[in-house]
Ligand SMILES: [Zn+2]
């Protein structure tokens with residue numbers, strides 16, 4: 176394996192300039208979720224130029240790619256990158272700044288895509304060195320419900336196809352601006368939360384604030400609902416099960432002396448267990464509707480169900496962590512905390528063994544510290560060589576493990 | 578001739594002129610503290626009656642005095658408000674507002690016209706009574722801060738003829754009562770009104786990281802729920818009180834908790850001691866709830882009108898006088914407190930005050946719209962009632978009674 180590792184490292188170094196060019200091209204030409212038409216064409220063209228021919232579109236702007244080694248029917252490992260950008264105006268003053276005002280790769284999906292292009296090129300060159308097949312998934316729309324992952328799965332990316340097995344495991348990575356470049360983070364088991372959006376409308380009967388006996392006050396009822404729903408977390412959730420219920424918007428558009436008919440509340444619910452998640456939905460709805468009814472109002476409790484929680488398969492993740500230590504050095508691999516944000520890679524993790532790890536991109540000396548989803552987000556591009564090389568190495572390890 | 582009959586005769590005789598005043602004012606409405614034309618018109622009329630008005634009190638207010646015999650013996654005041662509202666009039670009448678978007682939709686044109694008519698009558702019979710009647714034409718009743726406290730600060734209740742104003746009278750049109758009827762209430766009548774603005778301050782952030790956030794939305798909700806006890810637990814049960822919040826804005830999103838949230842509301846009650854206590858309790862509770870949850874709040878309470886109190890003896894006397902002047906069936910004793918407010922209340926905390934309602938409704942003529950609506954109008958017959966009753970209450974407060982005879986010569990005074 177040592178010999179193979181140095182081959183991977185050499186190839187990653189060799190192609191690092193091209194990977195950087197790819198990243199900058201994609202960064203400069205961002206496209207919103209499910210509109211990744213030019214991005215996917217660019218990916219197709221680049222792969223062809225590497226001699227990677229087995230390509231098939233899925234979910235319209237998604238792409239599934241097969242790289243077959245020896246004995247390709249023996250085993251399949253899937254690798255995934257997301258390609259979509261965000262509706263953010265880029266504030267970085269860099270040569271590869273977004274050329275589309277109002278659209279920006281502010282979540283590093285340009286990094287994931289260019290890294291996976293590099294990985295494709297490396298693995299394609301090492302075809303003679305492994306047995307089995309790599310299935311590369313370039314997916315659209317990670318940032319937008321229902322999530323490109325769910326559409327790719329619907330289109331069969333996790334099924335057996337083209338004389339290859341259904342993938343038994345899937346590996347994905349995401350940039351992490353809190354981790355220094357050169358560092359990789361893993362977490363076994365539960366990692367990212369499910370995320371559901373909540374839209375509540377409380378309808379009472381408005382009127383003059385001086386005549387409380389003639390009105391049904393949706394402002395007070397909404398307040399009671401928000402206060403009462405705290406017990407979903409404090410009393411109903413299993414204390415061992417991380418759960419968050421937050422409300423960020425409350426809109427009562429009356430006046431100092433006019434009570435409105437309607438109050439709108441928006442929030443989010445996040446947790447790590449699908450059964451509890453469904454039960455929490457039922458309880459929240461019942462409690463809110465019950466309180467409103469008891470106070471003479473009505474409540475429309477609308478839950479937009481988002482991504483499920485993301486769980487990293489413990490054995491797979493342990494293997495990947497060990498392989499990463501070999502590639503990066505033990506001191507450069509860290510454990511991650513639970514992360515209450517959501518990610519649609521979670522859909523794959525509900526179907527097959529999954530490992531989602533974090534790629535350090537921070538460089539304080541260079542002032543690269545901004546969080547994802549901000550207009551000043553950027554990465555230390557030294558991460559790209561690692562992104563491509565390490566994923567190749569992890570993929571090769573997984574294909575060879577029993 | 579009895580003076581009382583003369584008052585009735587003159588109120589009738591001048592009804593046409595009072596209608597002309599009212600229609601001019603109605604057609605030329607002006608917003609609070611912009612009553613320049615209105616004040617000028619009022620002053621011109623007063624001068625034409627032979628009075629010497631003072632303009633520019635509280636910006637656009639006008640004050641004049643009608644002096645009877647022995648003018649220093651006693652001073653009382655009559656008050657009218659002059660401002661209109663930012664409403665587009667929808668009535669199709671010859672005297673429709675000529676100022677787009679501005680309308681006399683609260684009847685202050687009627688109050689002003691009636692006080693002009695009252696001034697004219699009083700001036701004409703000035704040799705038949707003793708004392709002084711101060712006429713207060715006040716600006717800006719509809720806004721906070723309003724005209725009354727400024728008029729008071731500028732001295733309208735202070736010594737005039739060496740005598741402080743002893744008592745004050747005013748009325749307000751009431752479209753829920755038929756024309757010809759008036760309504761009185763002894764003691765508290767209208768509520769105090771304070772505007773409350775609370776900015777709840779926390780630390781915003783991503784909704785997925787509650788431990789990094791001091792949640793303004795939850796603090797806001799807790800605060801609104803907690804403040805219910807001001808009325809349910811702290812208010813003396815016999816003092817009517819309302820605390821309402823009509824506006825809440827937390828402008829984050831489904832997954833972003835904002836740094837601040839805004840709450841706006843109103844507090845109304847009928848007792849000045851409790852009002853001051855309640856405001857202090859609201860501030861203390863709001864601070865404690867938000868600070869206890871790790872945040873804070875800025876709370877500002879803009880004091881509006883105090884509660885309006887009709888002086889007990891004065892009002893009871895006025896009710897009797899109104900009954901004999903208009904007929905018992907036309908004087909209603911109002912059964913309920915009104916949670917609305919009116920800045921005449923400021924005068925009622927300085928001197929004995931009597932405030933009554935003047936019926937202006939006429940279902941047969943389809944005059945039924947509420948005040949502050951674009952179709953508000955009155956049955957103009959109400960103005961003769963208004964001029965007669967206001968004049969009579971003023972005169973009786975100055976010592977005139979049913980037996981007083983009208984002075985028939987300028988030089989000779991007949992009494993009793
Ligand atoms: Zn992302």
Ligand SMILES: [Zn+2]
Nearest residue numbers: 683684685749
């Ligand atoms: Zn009014």
